[in-house]
Amino acid sequence: MNSNYHTKTVTELSAMLQAGEVSSVELTRYFLDRIKSSDDKLNSFITICEQQALAQAAESDEKLKAGNAPALTGVPIAHKDIFCTDGVKTSCASKMLDNFISPYDATVVKNMRAAGVVMLGKTNMDEFAMGSSNETSYYGAVKNPWNLAAVPGGSSGGSAAAVGARLAPAATGTDTGGSIRQPAAFCGITGLKPTYGRVSRFGMIAFASSLDQAGPMGQSASDCALLLNAMAGFDEKDSTSIEKAVPDYSADLNKPLHGLRIGLPKEYFNIKDGGMDAAVEAAINTALDQYKAMGAELIDIELPNSALSVPVYYVVAPAECSANLSRFDGVRYGYRCDNPKDLNDLYTRSRGEAFGMEVQRRIMVGTYALSSGYYDAYYLKAQKCRHLISDDFKKAFEKVDVIMAPTTPATAFNIGEKTDDPIAMYLSDIFTIAVNLAGIPAMSIPVGFAKSSTGETMPVGLQIMGNYFAEAKLLNVAHQYQQQTDWHKQMPEEFKA
Ligand code: GLN
Secondary structure, X not given: OOOOHHHOOHHXXXXXXXXXXXXXXXXXXXXHHHHHHHHHHHOOEEEEOHHXXXXXXXXXXHHHHHXXXXXXXXXXXXEEOOEOEOOEEOOOOOHHHOOOEOOOXXXXXXXXHHOOOEEEEEEOOOHHHOOOXXXXXXXXXXXXXXXXXXXXXXXXXXXXXXXXXXXOOOEEEEOOOXXXXXXXXXXXXXXXXXXOOOOOOOOEOOOOOOOOOEEEEEOOXXXXXXXXXXXXXXXXXXXXXXXXXXXXXXXXOOOOOOOOXXXXXXXXXXXXXXXXXXXXXXXXXXXXXXXXXXXXXXXXXXXXXXXXXXHHHHHHHHHHHHHHHHHOOOOOOOXXXXXXXXXXXXXXXXXXXXXXXXXXXXXXXXXXXXXXXXXXXXXXXXXXXXXXHHHHHHHHHHHOOXXXXXXXXXXXXXXXXXXXXXXXXXXXXXXXXXXXXXXXXXXXXXXXEEEOOOOOEEEEEEEEEEOOOOHHHHHHHHHXXXXXXXXXXXXXXXXXX
C-alpha cells in the first residue's frame, strides 16, 4: 500500500481517484488514521466524522466506478466548525453551541458534497470566528504544526493547522477580517478569500454579515481553484449572494505573467514602528523579485486610507456581531443556564455563562456603538470611512492588475503572548482587514521562512489582492509562482512521516 497520500495535493489525489489508483475508502481511512494518531498534538479538530466519512467514501467509490464523476469525487477534506452540517455537531467553538446538532447543511457543505467531497470532520476555530490566534475556542487552543508553542493564527486556525500538518488534504475556512489568509500564512499553506457574495453564507454561522466570506484553504493555488469551483455560486437563500456565472477557476492557471502589473502599496511596506519584521519583509521582497523575473512589472502605489482599516473594522464587526449573536438567548437553542429565577436571569446567565470573554467584549463594544447616542459618532462614521477604503482600491486597480503585500507583519507568535492585550492581537490583522471592508478577493501563499521572536523558523505568507471577481487572476498569479518555487511543498518536520 502506498502510504504517502499526505504528501499529495488535492489535484494529485483527484487524478489518482479518477484513474482508480486508490479508492476513496482507502484514502479516507488513511487521513482518519492520521488525524487519530497526530491530532492530540495540534487540537485542530472538534469533531471527527469517522462513520459518516467512510460511508460517503464508499458512495464516492461507486460513483467513480460508474464513470463521469466530478473532479473532487472521493477527496476527503475538513470543514471549519462554523458551517452547519446536517446531523453533525456544529459548535462554532462556543460553549453556547456545544450541544447543537444542525438539522441542515450550509450551502458550502451541500455544494461540496454534490461535487463529491468526503467530510473528515469539523475543525477547531476561534469562538464565533472572533480572534487571530485560535485561543478563544471553548475547546482549547490549536497549536501551530511548525512550532507547537506557537499559535496557528485565527480564526480558521484548526483548518490551517490540519492542512499544514497534512491531517487533511484541504479544508474550508471563513474570512471576516483575515481569518483565511492570516492562519494560511502562519501555517505555510495557500488560502483564498473570495469576493464578498461569490460564495453563499447560508448556513455559515454569522459573525459580521457584511464582511463574512467562505473560501478554500489548501496546499496550492491549483487545489484552491478546484475547491472554489465547487464552493462558489449564486444561492437564493443568501440575499447577498451574487447572480453571476462561476468560471472554471482551473482553466486560466497556466497563463504566463508577462506584463502583469503588480501594485506595491507604500502603506504596507517599510513600516518603521508597526511591528513589521525585517526577515518577513526580506522574504516578501525575494518573492517580488521572482515575479519580476517572470515578466511582471512592479509599480509603487498608494492606499492612503489604510490606517483607518483596523479602527473601522473594530466598530463595524462588533456592531454586526452584537446583532447576529442576539439570537443566542438560552430560549430558542443553544446553552441554557440551570434554575433561572426569571426570564431576565435566564437571558443574562445563559449568555454570561456560555459566551467567552472575547465574544462578550465584542458584543458590548458593538451594542455601545449602535446605541442611539453613539450611532452617528461611531457606526455611521465607520461606514463612511469604509467607502474611502473601497475607493482606494478602486483607484489602484485602474493602474495595476493585482496588489501584493505581506499577509502579516510578523510570523506566528507564541500561545499566550497576546492574550492579555486585545489591541496587540487586533493589530496582527493590520494587512488583511481592508480587503474585507472593500469586499475584494485576496489570497495568501507561502513564500519562505523567517525566524520568529523566539528563534523558530516559521512560514511567511505573501498576500495577493485583486479587483472584484478577479479570483481566476489571483489563482493564476499564485499558481505561476508555485510552478517556479517549492515553498508550498514544505512540510513541518514533526508531521512529515
Ligand atoms: N481576527 C479578526 C477578528 O478577530 C478576523 C476574524 C475573522 O476573519 N473571522 O475579528
